[in-house]
Amino acid sequence: MDILVTGASGRLGPSLVQALQADGDRLRLMSRRGAGPGGVRGDLATGFDLRDALAGAEVVVHAASDPTNAWEVDVAGTRRLVQAVDRDRLRHLVYVSIVGVDRIPYGYYRAKYAAEQVLLASGLPLTIVRITQFHGFVDELLATARKGPVLPVPMGWRVQPVDVADAGAYLAQVARQQPTGDVVEFGGPEELAVADIARAWVAARGGGGHVVSTPVPGRLSTAVRDGAALPSGRDRGRRTYAAHLGG
Numbered sequence: 001m002d003i004l005v006t007g008a009s010g011r012l013g014p015s016l017v018q019a020l021q022a023d024g025d026r027l028r029l030m031s032r033r034g035a036g037p038g039g040v041r042g043d044l045a046t047g048f049d050l051r052d053a054l055a056g057a058e059v060v061v062h063a064a065s066d067p068t069n070a071w072e073v074d075v076a077g078t079r080r081l082v083q084a085v086d087r088d089r090l091r092h093l094v095y096v097s098i099v100g101v102d103r104i105p106y107g108y109y110r111a112k113y114a115a116e117q118v119l120l121a122s123g124l125p126l127t128i129v130r131i132t133q134f135h136g137f138v139d140e141l142l143a144t145a146r147k148g149p150v151l152p153v154p155m156g157w158r159v160q161p162v163d164v165a166d167a168g169a170y171l172a173q174v175a176r177q178q179p180t181g182d183v184v185e186f187g188g189p190e191e192l193a194v195a196d197i198a199r200a201w202v203a204a205r206g207g208g209g210h211v212v213s214t215p216v217p218g219r220l221s222t223a224v225r226d227g228a229a230l231p232s233g234r235d236r237g238r239r240t241y242a243a244h245l246g247g
């Protein structure tokens with residue numbers, strides 16, 4: 001099979017690529033520079049080289065994203081990708097989205113949801129996979145939130161982070177199945193309070209930090225407290241956040 005992955009140079013990319021490797025397939029990895037083994041150039045923000053990158057692809061796993069330029073890269077870029085795909089060859093397009101994009105009022109999520117709508121209206125054979133936050137991404141957010149001896153976290157937020165290798169394996173499995181034409185959701189094995197995650201992170205990674213649960217007003221915060229970031233369905237990764245910290 002001829003498989004094209006967008007966003008292979010990001011956090012998810014290496015796990016996704018590893019899970020997609022199979023004898024006999026041709027795997028190509030699109031990024032703006034097209035560097036590395038299997039690399040091909042393609043820029044979603046400008047459309048440069050997109051048609052060449054997508055030529056011949058039977059499966060596309062579309063994981064590229066730019067939270068700092070999401071309306072151009074994620075929304076308009078997905079529209080460019082839809083126009084560039086080889087409709088005669090394409091069997092399945094898998095789009096990587098985020099759990100909660102349909103119910104959490106946050107600019108980047110609105111863009112991801114708009115990209116989903118572009119795809120659903122495209123008539124292409126597809127599956128949209130919404131995933132919760134990767135464990136390593138949670139670590140990055142906590143490191144950014146820590147201010148000297150204090151680690152403030154939003155009070156009452158409930159999340160269900162997932163191991164990036166589990167996410168990559170799930171996406172690879174979906175990509176090899178028939179398109180559902182719809183949305184499926186995938187998350188980690190356990191729902192956790194952000195404050196508990198933060199305490200476990202400080203204990204495991206050191207560096208100090210007194211976790212302070214802070215009330216955060218607003219609709220976004222209310223949505224996350226009400227469980228809008230938790231996955232529906234039954235498909236779950238196996239590796240816990242504690243195992244991630246321990247490993």
Ligand SMILES: NC(=O)c1ccc[n+]([C@@H]2O[C@H](COP(=O)([O-])OP(=O)(O)OC[C@H]3O[C@@H](n4cnc5c(N)ncnc54)[C@H](OP(=O)(O)O)[C@@H]3O)[C@@H](O)[C@H]2O)c1
Nearest residue numbers: 007009010011012031032043044045064065131133134137
């Ligand atoms: N991070 C999370 O916890 C999380 C959770 C659930 C879902 N997701 C979704 O999973 C996907 C991957 O997330 P990630 O955290 O791995 O992303 P990331 O680390 O931010 O990587 C973004 C990727 O998008 C590519 N990209 C950015 N602008 C581009 C452009 N103009 N043209 C072509 N490619 C471009 C980058 O490639 P170059 O810069 O090399 O060109 C890079 O490979 C995203 O769709 C994200 O919304 C992420």
